[in-house]
Structures are given as structure tokens and as C-alpha cells.
């Protein structure tokens with residue numbers, strides 16, 4: 001009688017792992033692709049300002065940068081074991097054999113997006129351009145190694 005209760009407590013005391021959060025690998029893949037897609041959309045809106053296609057408005061850039069910074073934290077819990085295959089994933093197998101390097105790529109990007117937000121809040125377009133370039137480099141560095149074409 002007491003055992004299931006104990007197991008239930010044990011389960012909830014442990015940190016949630018990616019496997020526990022997603023019922024199927026396909027769900028994790030869809031989740032991370034969706035997070036990247038939304039992040040990419042808002043990053044692209046800042047890119048349009050940086051390229052001069054859209055006039056600079058610090059409040060609008062800040063709103064986009066807030067979304068990019070927040071979403072940059074989401075995809076990586078969805079790269080758990082067993083999610084290397086399934087759906088239409090473009091994730092390369094190296095992600096799971098070079099975990100330290102992949103995780104560093106994620107941290108580098110998260111730091112870059114945090115700086116982009118600071119730059120946006122400064123209201124200085126030159127700062128935004130610099131931080132946007134650095135963030136873009138962090139995206140590219142990971143895609144070059146870990147995303148299939």
C-alpha cells in the first residue's frame with residue numbers, strides 16, 4: 001500500500017528530465033523546432049532593422065530581443081537521449097557524442113542574446129548592430145556543426 005506513494009514522492013522530488021517532459025521523441029523534436037522557429041522569426045525582425053529595411057525603434061527592438069533571449073533557453077531540454085531520430089529532425093548525431101561542445105554552443109548563444117537585449121535597451125543602434133552580429137555568429141557556429149542542411 002505504501003510503496004506507490006513512496007515512488008510517487010520520489011519521482012516528483014527528482015528534477016524533471018527531458019524524457020519525462022516529452023512522451024515521444026517526435027514531441028521533443030517538434031518542441032525544439034517550434035522554439036527555434038519563433039526565436040528565428042523575432043531575431044529576423046531585429047535583422048531587418050540592422051539591415052536598414054525597417055526604421056529603428058528601440059521599444060520594438062527591445063520587445064523582439066526579450067522574446068529571443070527568453071526563447072534561447074527553451075530548445076535545449078528537448079535534445080534528450082533518443083531524440084536524435086524522428087519527425088523531420090535536422091539535428092546531427094554529433095550532438096549526442098559531443099555534448100560538452102554542443103552545450104557550450106547553447107550557452108554562448110544565450111549569453112549573446114542577453115547582450116543583445118542590453119544593447120536594445122540602450123537605445124543605441126550601433127550597439128544593437130554589434131550585438132546582433134555576435135548573436136548571429138553564435139547561431140551559425142552551432143548550425144555549421146550540428147544542423148544538417
Ligand code: HEC
Pocket residue numbers: 029032033034036037039040041043088089090091092102103104105106109135136138139140142143146147
Ligand atoms: C547550440 C546549437 C544551436 C544554436 C546556438 C542555435 N541553433 Fe538553431 N538549430 C539547432 C539545431 C540542432 C536545429 C535543428 C533542430 C531539429 O531539426 O531537430 C536548429 C534549427 C533551427 C531553426 C529551424 C527550426 C525549424 O523550423 O525546424 C531555426 C529557424 C533556427 N535554428 C534558428 C536559430 C537562431 C536564430 C539561432 C541564434 C539566435 C540559433 N538557431 C541558434 C541548433 C542551434
